[in-house]
Amino acid sequence: MWPPAVNLLRRLNPRLCAFPKGACLKAAHSSSSSSVISRSSSSSSLSQPHDGLYPEHIPTTLLQKALLAVGSGAAALHDPYRHDMVAVLGETTGHMTLIQLRDNMRNDPEGYSILMKRPRIRLSTLDLDKMAAMPEGSFGKEYLRFLNENRVTPDSRAEVRFVDDEELAFVMQRYREVHDLLHTLLGMPTNMLGEVAVKWFEAANTGLPMCVLGAVLGPLRLKPVRLQTLLTTLGPWAVKNGQKSRCVLNIFYENRWEQYIEDLREELGIEPPPLSVS
């Protein structure tokens, strides 16, 4: 599932844009992974003052959310390349969990500073040159390696639209942006097995219904050999670590680029992966 998705993402984000989202109309800042949709939403959020709680917010009734949840779930199952549908599913089903996560963040000093400062992980906010110059084994360097090897970019995450609270929308957005960093921390690539392993970790760590659904349905698409690996070694490791580690949203990753990845793992309570997944 993921290598074609990665190719798709590569094709849709050919240019890295140095401008922050608000100033740039190019497709590199498209709010979802389809270039067909990009122009409408990005230009409309620029030229029209938004009447929602945050730019890109689309207020929805309970009925609409229910329909969206069912529809997006069906669409995502039908066509796993519809990342926008997975995103919508997460937004419409995650309300209670987002509240829990937000409260968790408020009670943690680092999480609280994240809620106050609202950092965003985008190519425009990352200093790639500085990260490339960091020593081997540092978190920043490893993250950069992950981005290059798997040919992904942090700018391909869809914007949150259907969460009706501005702070919860940020929590959701933070979860999405932290996903790639989790890949780095767990040492998992972006192929199907790696993604499912990360989903199991996230389901255990955050409890978001979308992660749980992904964790349950993802393995159905795995080849038998990989499924066995997942069920015997990778899966239990992911779940155990997800449960015992700190909530991944509580970490101010942007301050920790220089930290050695092993130290960071130890601090969070994440064991290194039991085997390397290719």
Added chain:
Amino acid sequence: MAASVGLCTRRIFRVFYTNVYLSASAVWPGSVHGRAPHTTRSLSQEAGDRSTHFGFETVQEEEKAKRVYQVFENVAQKYDVMNDAMSLGVHRLWKDILLHAMNPQPGARLLDVAGGTGDIAFRFLEYIKSQEDKMRKREARSMQTPSWQDISTNYLNEQGEEPKESTAVVCDINKEMLKVGKQKADSMGIVSGLSWVAGDAEELPFGDDEFDIYTIAFGIRNVTHIEQALQEAHRVLKPGGRFMCLEFSKVSNPLLSTIYDTYSFQVIPVLGEVIAGDWKSYQYLVESIRKFPDQEDFKGMIEDAGFYCVSFHNLTGGIVALHSGFKL
């Protein structure tokens, strides 16, 4: 002195000119025809700050065309799928009804404006073909026992005869929609009798008195100046030509209206998001339906453009109305 006279005449000209179009840019539905209250407004709006509606939003007129273009550019690929999903396939019946009301004969020239993906044009060509088949069968049946004289006249006729070819021209302002339509035509194997033209309904790239039938199906509510489009329709039609318009309209039955509104605003944007990945375009679509004048008002607008024998038929309880008028 000459400069100020020129300025004066230009101002006067603009007052007359803007008056005609102000009622099309009225923000409230069921646009009024009263011109007097707008006269004072028109002088202050010479600078070009006229606003109109884009769904429930108010935008500048220049911007509306651009926004509409973007909407259809985004939805073009999934346009037909979405139509089937939103109307549960009923839009096909509406278009079939349009064709049956039109009842085109072989040799007719059709202009389908805002014809995008070509639904009306394809149906037109099929209808003409089946009419021609019917005619041929009728002729064959009536000539079962021809005399030698008949046979020889037939041979002479056949040599000199050129069957009147019906042509359909699909005109749309949006190139993406035309592209999708052309692909459909190719996959259906239609090689002749069909042409695709990019053009603006308010300023058609055709000469006067060219077409027998002008249709615009579910397109006229997206036009910024509806009256201009109606005048253009009048211009390009031949005398005796027919104007036909399918468009979403007002539902009078209150129960059906509630169900329709709930469905429109709750379900359709969700369908747009799930199927086409575009909530906002479909939100615009359902809002633009509410902003369009109702059946009687639109009939009045068509009459104002110079059409005669204007009538309308409600389809599906008034969800869609078929308006028709003739140029005499």
